Amino acid sequence: MNKQELIEQLESLEASQQCFIHGDDTEIFEKDVEALELAITIIKEWDVDSSDYLRECTECGHLMNEGYVIENGIEYYCSDECLHKHITEEEYQRLYDNGDGDSYWTEWR
Numbered sequence: 001m002n003k004q005e006l007i008e009q010l011e012s013l014e015a016s017q018q019c020f021i022h023g024d025d026t027e028i029f030e031k032d033v034e035a036l037e038l039a040i041t042i043i044k045e046w047d048v049d050s051s052d053y054l055r056e057c058t059e060c061g062h063l064m065n066e067g068y069v070i071e072n073g074i075e076y077y078c079s080d081e082c083l084h085k086h087i088t089e090e091e092y093q094r095l096y097d098n099g100d101g102d103s104y105w106t107e108w109r
């Protein structure tokens with residue numbers, strides 16, 4: 001089950017529990033709906049956090065949402081400065097290979 005299906009299931013559960021709120025003096029159904037709303041919120045936020053939009057710079061440890069990918073993610077660098085501590089411009093150009101290589105600058109969103 002993917003996250004979207006999980007959210008849809010919780011939302012349909014929430015909708016069915018919502019039908020019982022009126023005329024319920026115990027507030028149990030109301031608490032159910034609150035709990036389900038919390039769960040949906042958590043899953044939606046977790047969805048963002050666990051998506052691929054942060055990487056850690058191999059050199060300085062900075063979290064980044066854009067930067068260099070080296071050899072498909074063996075290494076990541078946040079800046080030219082960090083990149084060139086490990087890889088010369090010539091080496092990088094060879095790895096980059098005019099966009100055909102597995103090393104490039106990118107953004108994770």
Ligand SMILES: [Zn+2]
Nearest residue numbers: 057060078082
């Ligand atoms: Zn860095």
